[in-house]
Amino acid sequence: MKSDREPATTIVARASAPGLGGVGVIRISGSDTKAIATALLGKIPENRFATKSSFFDDSGNALDHGLALFFLGPASYTGEDTLELHCHGSPVVLDQVLKRVLELGAELARPGEFTERAFLNGKLDLAQAESVADLINSQTQAAAKFALRSLSGIFSKEIDELSRRIETVRVLVEATIDFSDEPVDDLSVDTLRLHITEISEKIRKILDRSRPGLLLSQGATIVIAGPPNAGKSSLLNAFAGSEKAIVSPHAGTTRDLIEAHIDLGGIPVHMVDTAGLRASDDDIEAEGVRRARETIDAADLVLCVLDDSDPASSRFELHLETGRTAKQITVFNKSDLSGRLIGDISDGINAAVAVSAKNGTGIKQLTEAIRTALGFQGDDEDLILARRRHLNVLEQALGLMDSASALDEPELVAEELRLAHRLLGEITGVFSTEDLLGEIFSSFCIGK
Ligand SMILES: Nc1nc2c(ncn2[C@@H]2O[C@H](COP(=O)(O)OP(=O)(O)O)[C@@H](O)[C@H]2O)c(=O)[nH]1
Ligand SMILES: [Mg+2]
Structure with a gap:
């Protein structure tokens, strides 16, 4: 499943969670990123500077206004040229911008594909x-x-x-x-x-x-x-x-x-x-x-x-x-009735705590005993x-x-x-x- 895509492909995905939000982020990574930026924003934003920009459709009408952040590879998360578009967080707006980027030749990213590229490009090891x-x-x-x-x-x-x-x-x-x-x-x-x-x-x-x-x-x-x-x-x-x-x-x-x-x-x-x-x-x-x-x-x-x-x-x-x-x-409950002193009564072999679930006493000591166990x-x-x-x-x-x-x-x-x-x-x-x-x-x- 991994090798079915050329590493040269440029990928795009919404990076923010689905649903409404103040801001929604679309992320693009790959060798066509500059070309996509030129078509979508009318320019390549200055490297690593938040740039206010409109995002244009193919007739030059603005789909949204927001911020564009360009990272020139290899100094980026994936190691490739990447572009982040901070749009208004409307699913409709984000969909339109995403579709436009797809029209411009990007492909939809698979789950984890940005991080996978970061790994393949040596930005992170696998444990990271x-x-x-x-x-x-x-x-x-x-x-x-x-x-x-x-x-x-x-x-x-x-x-x-x-x-x-x-x-x-x-x-x-x-x-x-x-x-x-x-x-x-x-x-x-x-x-x-x-x-x-x-x-x-x-x-x-x-x-x-x-x-x-x-x-x-x-x-x-x-x-x-x-x-x-x-x-x-x-x-x-x-x-x-x-x-x-x-x-x-x-x-x-x-x-x-x-x-x-x-x-x-x-x-x-x-x-x-x-x-x-x-x-x-x-x-x-x-x-x-x-x-x-x-x-x-x-x-x-x-x-x-x-x-x-x-x-x-x-x-x-x-x-x-x-x-x-x-x-x-072992939890000795109802200590309020039995009169046993609340707290840890482990004997070194068996872990045991006296509590009263009804009064909520001994829960702290039980929590400690659980962490130890x-x-x-x-x-x-x-x-x-x-x-x-x-x-x-x-x-x-x-x-x-x-x-x-x-x-x-x-x-x-x-x-x-x-x-x-x-x-x-x-x-x-x-x-x-x-x-x-x-x-x-x-x-x-x-x-x-
Ligand atoms: N006095 C006292 N009564 C308790 C304590 N814990 C539970 N009970 C009572 O014992 C009965 C059984 O409690 P429940 O939590 O339903 O027990 P379960 O059958 O083990 O789930 C209820 O009437 C509770 O109010 C406690 O620490 N002290
Ligand atoms: Mg019960």
């Missing part, structure tokens, strides 16, 4: 290009902040450093192969193992900072489960800050899955309230229980809510009741906003280092190092396939 989409899609301030950091190249730089490190060791190993007749003093097996252990350590550290970052970009799914009447729906409402779910003293009230999207201290969370887990003769409730069990499988974390004032409820155990093991925090610590200043693809590469590279450290033959070690080096290159796009690029850029919005 992905962070453009992550920034646009970010749902919380924290996600936006870390996407911007990746865009500025912080993550790519670490991957490049790691790559260079692997490359250096690989060169050392290959030297021992080439000169195997002579003793090579500076690379004993022990030294080589040490190098590999250090590389593994580095990869592990990047992974530790990336895993929570994945939740920042993709959001975490948290399922509220437990016995009937424990206060699960009340807890969802306390987090959502509104009466999302019906709360009632009747057991079996919640049947459908009830979902809320919340910003949990910067983590975009998809929180799901479920039917109380019990055997039921009621078909609808039984279906609700079945769905509750199913969502637990998809959860990043389960909040197992118990009624602390009810001894039967306190004996409930999630894995016994569902046959499933999930990362969980999801791998966030303290200020998290050095998190990496990773994608699943990056984690997969890093995990595979770690696997290769593990097997390399178990090998004695330098030829075999060199091969593992070569593979790991190549894999890391996939993160920044030093090595990439058409399929991978197609997959990444097609998920962008049009005009970016």
Whole structure:
């Protein structure tokens, strides 16, 4: 799908969101940009200066008046000549101007095609290009902040450093192969193992900072489960800050899955309230229980809510009741009734927090416990906003280092190092396939 267009084609798209707006932006990029500017504006605007201009149709009538911004390539976002037209933000006006640019020979851009060109022209590496989409899609301030950091190249730089490190060791190993007749003093097996252990350590550290970052970009799914009447729906409402779910003293009230999207201290969370887990003769409730069990499988974390004032409820155990093991925090609810002190009561093995969903007390401590359980610590200043693809590469590279450290033959070690080096290159796009690029850029919005 990528190579069906000549790179010389000039592309155009609306860069601002659809609908009405004060200003609407149309963006043009490619080798015909100057010619299009001449026909549309009657001139090529001065490089990098906001120029007031009319946008003319083929008979010389103005379609709109606005600002034109010309960027002479390669000093532009895409690396090509580009033109931005700031029109009045009316869909009708924008449509007319867009049609005119198409008449002048441009083609409609595919999703992400401007950024794809920026990548192909070496303006951004692949991880940075992905962070453009992550920034646009970010749902919380924290996600936006870390996407911007990746865009500025912080993550790519670490991957490049790691790559260079692997490359250096690989060169050392290959030297021992080439000169195997002579003793090579500076690379004993022990030294080589040490190098590999250090590389593994580095990869592990990047992974530790990336895993929570994945939740920042993709959001975490948290399922509220437990016995009937424990206060699960009340807890969802306390987090959502509104009466999302019906709360009632009747057991079996919640049947459908009830979902809320919340910003949990910067983590975009998809929180799901479920039917109380019990055997039921009621078909609808039984279906609700079945769905509750199913969502637990998809959860990043389960909040197992118990009624602390009810001894039967306190004996409930999630894995016994569902046959499933999930990362969980036990929430002792109704502490206002049981008299338990509100707050974190984790014992080092099991995470547990005492709250009162009804009064909204303990929610802050529970939020903290959730952040910890999801791998966030303290200020998290050095998190990496990773994608699943990056984690997969890093995990595979770690696997290769593990097997390399178990090998004695330098030829075999060199091969593992070569593979790991190549894999890391996939993160920044030093090595990439058409399929991978197609997959990444097609998920962008049009005009970016
Ligand atoms: N005293 C007290 N009552 C609560 C608390 N949380 C929930 N309840 C009550 O317990 C009952 C069941 O609550 P609900 O949220 O519907 O429980 P669910 O069945 O687990 O969803 C309702 O009458 C709530 O008002 C709490 O923290 N303290
Ligand atoms: Mg409920």
